[in-house]
Amino acid sequence: MTTIASRLKGRAELGFAALLGAVGAAVLIDASRLAVPYSQSDPVGPKTVPFIVGGLLVVCAVLLVVDVLRGGRGEAEGGEDVDLTHPTDWRTVLPLLAAFVLNILIIDIAGWVISGALLFYGSVWALGSRRYVRDVIISVALSLATFYGFYLGLGIRLPAGFLTGVL
Numbered sequence: 312m313t314t315i316a317s318r319l320k321g322r323a324e325l326g327f328a329a330l331l332g333a334v335g336a337a338v339l340i341d342a343s344r345l346a347v348p349y350s351q352s353d354p355v356g357p358k359t360v361p362f363i364v365g366g367l368l369v370v371c372a373v374l375l376v377v378d379v380l381r382g383g384r385g386e387a388e389g390g391e392d393v394d395l396t397h398p399t400d401w402r403t404v405l406p407l408l409a410a411f412v413l414n415i416l417i418i419d420i421a422g423w424v425i426s427g428a429l430l431f432y433g434s435v436w437a438l439g440s441r442r443y444v445r446d447v448i449i450s451v452a453l454s455l456a457t458f459y460g461f462y463l464g465l466g467i468r469l470p471a472g473f474l475t476g477v478l
Contacts, residue, residue: 325376328372334368335369338368339369342358406436407434410437414430419472422470422474426454427450427457427458428451432450
């Protein structure tokens with residue numbers, strides 16, 4: 312008699328299927344809570360696309376579970392230039408994670424331009440660049456370009472933080 316743990320060994324794709332199903336369920340729940348008045352000029356409404364996307368995510372999750380339980384496995388990419396025998400490089404992963412977490416924590420207070428510049432600079436530093444002055448200049452330029460790209464191009468206001476009134 313086999314245990315559940317032994318049957319699930321080597322089937323990490325089930326974790327991804329669970330995540331996919333959870334995201335699909337979250338999208339469906341969120342879409343069901345949208346309060347939109349009916350309009351004859353737009354009978355489809357804004358709920359349609361989230362329901363379709365959420366439903367497709369759940370269907371994909373179910374199909375992935377069925378495939379994995381039938382013996383399907385994801386194949387390693389042949390052209391991938393990564394040696395899977397080496398362990399995770401935590402000296403790269405942890406600073407990258409720290410840059411993202413710092414961005415999340417300070418974006419509302421400091422604003423996108425400052426937090427984005429720190430995010431971009433922290434990312435390139437974690438990935439090994441040591442041209443400090445060039446990296447700072449590019450990070451600030453990139454965060455300013457994305458700030459104004461969102462504001463002027465898409466009409467989305469990113470938080471300005473300390474630079475409110477300056478930008």
